[in-house]
Structures are given as structure tokens and as C-alpha cells.
Amino acid sequence: MGRSTIEELRLLAARLSGKVIQNINSTFIGGGVAEILSRMVPLLEQLGVDARWNIIKGNTEFFQVTKKFHNALHGRKENITAGDFALFKETSKQNTKETELYGDIIFVHDPQPIALVSRKKEIGKKWIWRCHIDVSQPNQDVWNFLEPFVVQYDAAVFSAPSFSRQLPMRQFLISPSIDPLSDKNKELPQETIDSVLAKYRIPKDKPIITQVSRFDYLKDPVGVIQAFEMVRKSIDCRLVFAGGTASDDPESDKVLAEVKERAGNNPDIHILLIPPGSDIEINALQRASTVIVQKSHREGFGLTVTEALWKAKPVVASAVGGIPLQVKNKFTGLLSYGIEGTAYDIRQLLTNTEYARWLGENGREHARYNFLITRHLKDYLLLFLALDHPEDIIHL
Amino acid sequence: MIEWLIDNWLKITIPVVAFLATYVVGLWLKRIVNNAFERWASRTRWEGSQLVMTTLRRPFLFWFLLLGVSIAIQVSVLPPEAKSITIKAMGSLFVLSLGWLAVTLCEQLLKIYLLRLKAPGPTITLARNVTRIVIIIVGVLIILEIWGMPTSPLLVLIAVAVLAAALALRNAAPNLFAGFQVSATQQIKVGDYIKLETGEEGYVTEISWNNTRIKALDESIVIVPNNRLLQHTVINYGHPLKKAKEPFRFYSRTHLTELTGLKAKNLTELVDILKKAPEAVIYYHTHRFLEEHHYLTPEPSNDFAVWVSDALGEEVLGERLVSVNTFEFPSLGALRDRLVGIIEEHLSKGSNAREAMAGREFYFMKSVSVVLPTTYTVHDLREFIETLRKISLGSLYFHVFESRLRLGRGLNDFTIWLRDSLGEEELGEEIARLDPYTYTLEGLRSTLIQLIEKRIK
Numbered sequence: 034m035g036r037s038t039i040e041e042l043r044l045l046a047a048r049l050s051g052k053v054i055q056n057i058n059s060t061f062i063g064g065g066v067a068e069i070l071s072r073m074v075p076l077l078e079q080l081g082v083d084a085r086w087n088i089i090k091g092n093t094e095f096f097q098v099t100k101k102f103h104n105a106l107h108g109r110k111e112n113i114t115a116g117d118f119a120l121f122k123e124t125s126k127q128n129t130k131e132t133e134l135y136g137d138i139i140f141v142h143d144p145q146p147i148a149l150v151s152r153k154k155e156i157g158k159k160w161i162w163r164c165h166i167d168v169s170q171p172n173q174d175v176w177n178f179l180e181p182f183v184v185q186y187d188a189a190v191f192s193a194p195s196f197s198r199q200l201p202m203r204q205f206l207i208s209p210s211i212d213p214l215s216d217k218n219k220e221l222p223q224e225t226i227d228s229v230l231a232k233y234r235i236p237k238d239k240p241i242i243t244q245v246s247r248f249d250y251l252k253d254p255v256g257v258i259q260a261f262e263m264v265r266k267s268i269d270c271r272l273v274f275a276g277g278t279a280s281d282d283p284e285s286d287k288v289l290a291e292v293k294e295r296a297g298n299n300p301d302i303h304i305l306l307i308p309p310g311s312d313i314e315i316n317a318l319q320r321a322s323t324v325i326v327q328k329s330h331r332e333g334f335g336l337t338v339t340e341a342l343w344k345a346k347p348v349v350a351s352a353v354g355g356i357p358l359q360v361k362n363k364f365t366g367l368l369s370y371g372i373e374g375t376a377y378d379i380r381q382l383l384t385n386t387e388y389a390r391w392l393g394e395n396g397r398e399h400a401r402y403n404f405l406i407t408r409h410l411k412d413y414l415l416l417f418l419a420l421d422h423p424e425d426i427i428h429l
Numbered sequence: 430m431i432e433w434l435i436d437n438w439l440k441i442t443i444p445v446v447a448f449l450a451t452y453v454v455g456l457w458l459k460r461i462v463n464n465a466f467e468r469w470a471s472r473t474r475w476e477g478s479q480l481v482m483t484t485l486r487r488p489f490l491f492w493f494l495l496l497g498v499s500i501a502i503q504v505s506v507l508p509p510e511a512k513s514i515t516i517k518a519m520g521s522l523f524v525l526s527l528g529w530l531a532v533t534l535c536e537q538l539l540k541i542y543l544l545r546l547k548a549p550g551p552t553i554t555l556a557r558n559v560t561r562i563v564i565i566i567v568g569v570l571i572i573l574e575i576w577g578m579p580t581s582p583l584l585v586l587i588a589v590a591v592l593a594a595a596l597a598l599r600n601a602a603p604n605l606f607a608g609f610q611v612s613a614t615q616q617i618k619v620g621d622y623i624k625l626e627t628g629e630e631g632y633v634t635e636i637s638w639n640n641t642r643i644k645a646l647d648e649s650i651v652i653v654p655n656n657r658l659l660q661h662t663v664i665n666y667g668h669p670l671k672k673a674k675e676p677f678r679f680y681s682r683t684h685l686t687e688l689t690g691l692k693a694k695n696l697t698e699l700v701d702i703l704k705k706a707p708e709a710v711i712y713y714h715t716h717r718f719l720e721e722h723h724y725l726t727p728e729p730s731n732d733f734a735v736w737v738s739d740a741l742g743e744e745v746l747g748e749r750l751v752s753v754n755t756f757e758f759p760s761l762g763a764l765r766d767r768l769v770g771i772i773e774e775h776l777s778k779g780s781n782a783r784e785a786m787a788g789r790e791f792y793f794m795k796s797v798s799v800v801l802p803t804t805y806t807v808h809d810l811r812e813f814i815e816t817l818r819k820i821s822l823g824s825l826y827f828h829v830f831e832s833r834l835r836l837g838r839g840l841n842d843f844t845i846w847l848r849d850s851l852g853e854e855e856l857g858e859e860i861a862r863l864d865p866y867t868y869t870l871e872g873l874r875s876t877l878i879q880l881i882e883k884r885i886k
Contacts, residue, residue: 040804041683205687206686206687207686412685
């Protein structure tokens with residue numbers, strides 16, 4: 034990052050002097066949103082922007098409902114009852130009453146705290162809804178339930194163009210980002226990588242295909258195993274499926290059990306439950322991989338793809354959510370649409386190592402210029418400024 | 430009284446005659462010496478000869494006056510103590526006049542030689558002061574010696590002072606000598622634009638006895654010890670170039686992508702929305718690839734061409750759209766007309782049956798540009814070139830791409846400034862002819878720098 038980038042960030046931040054940016058989501062730990070906010074808020078503060086972070090409250094039942102909403106917005110069939118909607122409304126009402134709303138710009142992340150906007154008429158301020166979910170083909174009942182809240186915001190932010198729709202307010206495209214200096218993305222010595230492989234008993238004798246994602250049906254872990262088995266017929270290799278859980282995802286244990294069952298006793302399949310905070314281990318597993326896969330059915334943005342690109346790894350990923358923004362097919366990686374396509378692409382990369390290396394290098398450059406946290410920080414500063422500037426060309 | 434004069438006329442006459450005789454001899458010698466000097470001055474081409482002659486001429490008679498008085502006193506009948514005191518006084522006056530002569534002569538000669546060496550003003554002043562102090566000290570010591578006063582304490586004091594000065598100036602001395610060397614060799618002069626290997630650069634505004642001041646492009650002053658100019662590699666770009674009537678102020682630009690919520694699944698929908706979409710949409714979809722992949726792809730295609738080929742499989746139309754050269758269009762309106770024209774022509778020939786699968790529709794977006802001032806302002810080509818090396822890619826992008834097409838200036842900002850403010854029509858034209866869409870942004874930066882460097886040389 035050059036001096037000019039820092040100067041630009043400082044200049045933009047100076048224009049927000051005196052404004053309080055209040056971020057609100059549902060958890061401080063676990064999941065992509067919390068991870069981004071835990072890095073973004075301190076950086077905004079370092080630039081002199083008064084950015085703060087609060088969370089809403091909710092019991093297990095509430096988070097089970099929001100998980101259902103999450104899946105349904107991603108387009109999965111969910112049995113959502115009137116009781117679920119009522120529970121969401123009740124908890125949201127409680128949160129709306131109890132949450133202190135002090136920001137000049139109230140930046141609400143994802144659907145869990147979406148109803149806080151009900152107080153907009155009372156307190157005014159600028160409201161932004163940041164949707165990290167793939168809502169390109171949402172369950173219509175859930176969307177219809179949430180839409181009256183969405184349209185009250187001054188602006189909405191999505192991670193991919195396909196998530197947008199015709200809404201009465203401004204909508205912006207902001208991709209999430211990774212921090213290249215974080216434990217998950219920094220360079221690692223070979224000894225560290227080797228020690229992590231040893232810890233999880235993964236021999237280095239074969240090419241390693243890896244998918245890193247939560248144990249979630251939307252990440253299609255079973256599909257990944259099926260694709261691996263197809264590849265394994267002609268190329269000797271290993272599969273590492275490394276996943277974690279989040280406090281707002283009560284479904285992951287069930288998925289993990291199913292994945293383990295599907296993997297059976299195959300010694301070349303390594304199903305790893307990585308506890309939260311094991312960023313160095315995730316980093317090492319990605320760096321030890323020959324090919325990284327992200328075979329999701331739905332994806333908000335797919336930060337694990339960004340992480341792989343940053344590590345110059347060749348990527349095979351589904352063309353869903355924000356992944357096509359990151360993987361330009363045959364240019365910064367390979368896009369696939371099904372299990373067979375994924376298997377075919379993996380074979381291509383394992384047999385054409387020069388091509389795989391070229392894709393990896395392109396991917397790293399693409400990530401460098403478009404998906405690092407400095408770009409994300411800049412986009413947020415611009416977003417906050419754009420709220421007061423409806424014009425297409427803003428002269429500061 | 431008369432009687433006393435009659436009795437002592439010889440005692441008075443002898444000293445008076447001695448004094449007058451000495452003075453007459455002095456007048457005679459002055460003429461001879463003058464003539465000799467004039468002949469010597471006319472023979473020699475030394476520029477200091479006239480100076481030496483003028484300076485020596487002034488005290489010549491005064492010295493014979495002193496000599497006359499001294500001889501007169503010696504031949505007089507005054508008591509020995511009076512004679513001794515008078516002789517010492519005359520000697521002291523002679524030493525003072527000799528000191529004054531030495532100071533005058535040395536100062537004038539130093540001025541001649543140091544100016545010839547292009548020594549900076551402060552260095553000349555320092556040299557003159559040191560010379561003056563040395564001569565005064567020597568004169569004082571001689572006078573003390575004449576009067577029989579002890580000189581050892583003063584010598585010790587001087588030695589201590591010299592030692593203290595040497596200690597204090599032990600770091601400055603190399604800078605002083607380096608300053609002399611830099612000035613004498615004329616490698617660096619006031620007004621030159623220099624760049625040190627350690628990164629400091631700017632115009633030399635002053636070379637003092639111990640350091641050199643450089644004015645950087647951001648108006649800050651960098652003070653470089655002279656010794657560093659000899660120890661490090663310094664690039665000297667020479668004298669300032671022609672100044673512009675108006676300086677060029679660099680701006681930077683960044684952008685945010687706004688989603689319109691509009692999407693097209695076939696060509697008819699695409700062209701319908703394209704006709705009505707704001708120019709910010711046209712701009713976004715014809716420049717996005719360039720912005721995102723500027724580091725790899727020298728010839729970016731527009732989003733319409735990519736979508737038509739990849740999502741609809743209309744490769745012939747895709748090829749026609751990709752061949753639209755954005756650089757040929759003076760405005761976004763004209764560019765839109767061309768894109769719409771190509772698609773409508775294609776539609777008029779055949780069907781519109783092909784539709785993109787769900788999720789692969791064309792999503793219309795627009796670019797919200799934010800234009801920021803930078804700290805960089807330049808007045809000539811050299812400042813321009815050095816600043817071009819430093820500015821962000823966003824700044825380069827703004828002045829070359831955005832201002833030309835989106836702000837409707839018709840030409841890139843650099844060409845306009847070179848032509849209108851600097852009178853560099855040819856260079857401006859050369860830059861205007863460059864098709865920036867065929868370069869990576871870093872490649873474009875390098876090409877611009879090369880063109881300007883060539884012009885400077």
C-alpha cells in the first residue's frame with residue numbers, strides 16, 4: 034500500500050470528522066461479519082473516524098429463526114412458521130427498545146438487527162443496511178417479511194450485483210475484504226505449515242485439495258467429497274475439508290456429522306473441525322494446498338476464495354454470490370456449476386501445473402488491487418460520504 | 430627663547446633635516462616603486478595586480494613619515510627613555526598600518542578567488558572573518574612584543590580557543606571542505622534540480638558553508654549536509670525549465686459502485702435499458718475491466734461485450750462490441766449511440782431468442798466518482814515528471830481517462846495543460862495521440878515519463 038493510498042484514506046476520513054458511525058450486528062465472534070468488523074472498526078478509528086460497534090441480544094431460539102432466515106434468503110427451502118416471524122418481531126421489538134442508537138450513521142449488518150430501523154422516524158439519522166447474504170433468489174415469504182424494514186433505510190449495500198433489486202433507495206456494491214497482515218493471511222514459514230499438517234496428520238505425499246468453510250449445507254461439503262472422489266479415480270490426491278462453527282449457526286454440528294459419515298474411512302479425506310481463532314492453522318492448510326475449492330450453493334461473497342487468491346493458489350469455485358467478482362473464469366481461477374464441472378476443473382489444475390501457477394499469480398494480483406482491507410475501508414468511507422452527495426461525480 | 434634657539438640650532442636642525450630628508454626620499458622612492466609596479470602590472474595579466482598596487486600606494490608615505498619621525502627622534506637630544514617610548518609607538522603604528530594593509534589585501538584577494546570558485550556568500554564571509562581574526566591576533570602579538578609585554582598567556586588562550594573551535598567544528602569541517610569542493614567543481618549550483626540516492630530531491634536554493642538547502646516539490650525545505658553530497662550518488666537534472674503560466678494541480682479519483690437494480694436477460698432488454706441509462710452507467714461498464722485489471726490486461730473489453738459472448742453465447746455480436754474503441758469517442762453519449770447501434774443492427778437481422786440463465790443476467794451499475802485534491806502542484810516539466818512518478822494510479826486514471834470522457838474535456842488534462850499553460854504543443858499532441866486503453870496503468874505512467882524525459886533532453 035502506497036503513501037498516496039494512505040493520504041487518500043486520511044483525506045476521506047477527515048471529511049467525516051465529527052460523525053459517529055455506529056455498527057450493529059448480532060455477534061462479536063465467529064463468521065465473516067464479525068471478522069470484518071473486528072478489523073474495520075479499529076482501522077476507521079486510526080483514521081480519526083469515530084466508529085463504534087454494538088450487538089443486539091437474542092436467545093438460541095431467535096438465532097435459530099435468523100439462521101432459517103439466512104438459509105431462506107440464500108434460496109434454501111426452510112419451514113418458517115408464523116411463530117418464527119412472531120419470535121423475530123418480538124426479539125426485534127425488545128432490541129429496538131433496549132439498543133442505544135447514538136450514531137450519526139447507523140450501519141446495520143445483515144438481517145438479525147434489521148428491524149432497528151423502526152426507530153428511524155423517531156430519531157432520524159442516516160441508516161445503512163449492509164447485506165452480506167446472497168439474496169439473488171430469496172425465499173419470497175422471508176423477503177416480503179423483511180422488505181418493509183429494508184426500504185426504510187437510506188441506502189443498502191450488497192456484495193454482488195445479482196443481490197440487488199429495484200428498491201426505492203440507493204444501493205451500493207461493496208465487496209468484503211481480507212487483511213493481508215492478519216494471522217489468516219500473513220506469510221508463514223514452511224516449518225509452521227509442516228507443523229500444522231503434522232498436527233492434523235496430513236501427509237505431504239500427494240497433492241492436497243482443500244475447501245475451507247463452515248459446516249453448512251450451503252457450502253455443499255458433500256458435493257466437495259463427491260467431486261474429490263471423481264478426481265481421485267485418475268489422480269492420487271488428498272482432500273482436506275476444514276471448517277468451523279459460529280455462535281449464530283446452530284446447524285453446523287448436524288452438517289459435520291453428515292459430512293463425516295459421507296467421508297467414511299477414506300484415509301485421503303481429512304475432515305477437520307477447526308475451533309474459532311485458529312487462523313494460523315487455516316492459513317497453513319491453505320498454503321499447503323495444491324488447489325483450493327469453494328463449491329458453495331450460495332455464497333455471500335466468499336472470503337475464503339479471496340484468502341486463496343491472496344495466497345496465489347489456483348481456485349475452483351462455484352459461480353455464485355460474490356465469487357464471479359473474484360474469479361474471472363480462466364483468468365484468475367476456474368468457475369464451475371456442478372459436481373462434475375468441479376471435478377473436471379480440479380483435474381485440469383492438478384495436471385497442468387504451469388497453468389495452475391499462472392491462474393494463482395493472476396488471482397493474487399486481482400486480490401491485491403480489489404479485495405484487501407484498504408480498498409474496503411475506502412469504500413466504506415466513500416459510502417458514508419455518498420449519503421450526503423446524491424450526484425454521480427462528487428468533488429471533495 | 431631666541432637665545433635658546435641660537436644656542437641649540439644644531440640640536441633642532443639635525444632632527445628636522447633628518448625628518449625632511451627621509452620624507453623626500455620617501456616621495457622619491459614612492460615614484461620609483463609606483464613606476465615599477467605599473468610596469469609589472471602592465472606586464473602581468475594577474476587580476477590582483479591593480480589591487481595590490483592601489484592598496485600599497487596608500488600607506489607608503491605614511492610609513493616614511495613614521496620612519497622620518499623615528500630617525501629624527503634617534504638623532505635628537507631627547508633622553509633615552511623618551512626615545513625608546515617614541516620608537517615603540519612608531520613601531521606599533523607601523524604594525525597597525527601593516528595589519529590594516531594585510532586585512533584589506535587579503536579580503537580583496539579572497540573575494541576575487543572565492544567568487545571565481547563560485548563559493549557561496551556565507552563561505553566568503555566566513556573566510557574573510559577568519560583571515561581578519563588571524564591578522565589581528567598576529568598584529569596584537571607583535572605589538573605586545575614591541576612593548577615588552579608577556580605574550581605567553583595570550584598564546585595559551587588562543588591555543589585553547591583554537592582547540593575548542595576545532596572540537597566544535599570537527600563535524601562541520603568535512604561539510605565546509607565539501608562545500609568548497611562542490612562549489613569549485615560546479616557540479617551542483619543554486620537552481621539545479623537534484624536527487625540524492627537516499628531519496629531527497631528538489632531545487633537547490635542555497636549552498637552555505639556547511640549545508641545545502643533543497644526545496645522539494647511539496648514546498649518543504651530539505652537541509653542536506655554538504656558532505657553527503659560528496660558521499661552519496663546525486664543526480665543533477667540541471668537548471669529549472671520553462672515555468673507554466675498556470676501550475677498543474679494533481680487531483681486523485683476514487684469511486685464507489687452504485688447498483689441500479691436494473692437487469693437484462695436478453696438483448697432487447699439490454700438495449701432498452703442502455704438507451705435510457707445515465708451516462709454514469711455507460712462509463713462504468715466501459716471502464717470497469719480497465720480499473721479492476723489494469724495491472725494485467727492491456728486491452729480491456731467492455732462489460733457488454735463480455736456478457737453478450739459469455740452469458741448469451743452471441744460471439745459474433747460480442748466481437749463487434751469488443752472492437753468498439755472507447756478512445757475514439759469524444760463523449761459518453763457518442764459511445765452509447767455506437768453500442769446501441771451495433772446491438773440494434775444485430776437485432777434487426779435476427780432473433781432475440783437467447784436468454785441468460787438465472788443469476789447471469791446483465792446487472793446495470795454506475796460509477797460514483799469522488800474527486801480529491803492532492804498536495805501535488807507542478808510548474809514545469811521536471812516537476813511534472815517527478816510528480817508523475819509519485820502520484821497514485823487513481824490520480825493518473827483521473828487525468829487521463831475520466832476527465833477526457835466523463836468530464837467532457839475531450840482531451841486528457843496533461844495535454845491541455847502542456848498546450849495552454851506551458852506552450853508545449855508538440856509534447857501535448859504526442860500524449861493526446863497515445864491510446865491509453867492499450868496500456869496497463871503502470872505502463873502508461875512509464876510511457877508518459879519517457880516522452881517527457883525525451884522532451885527535456
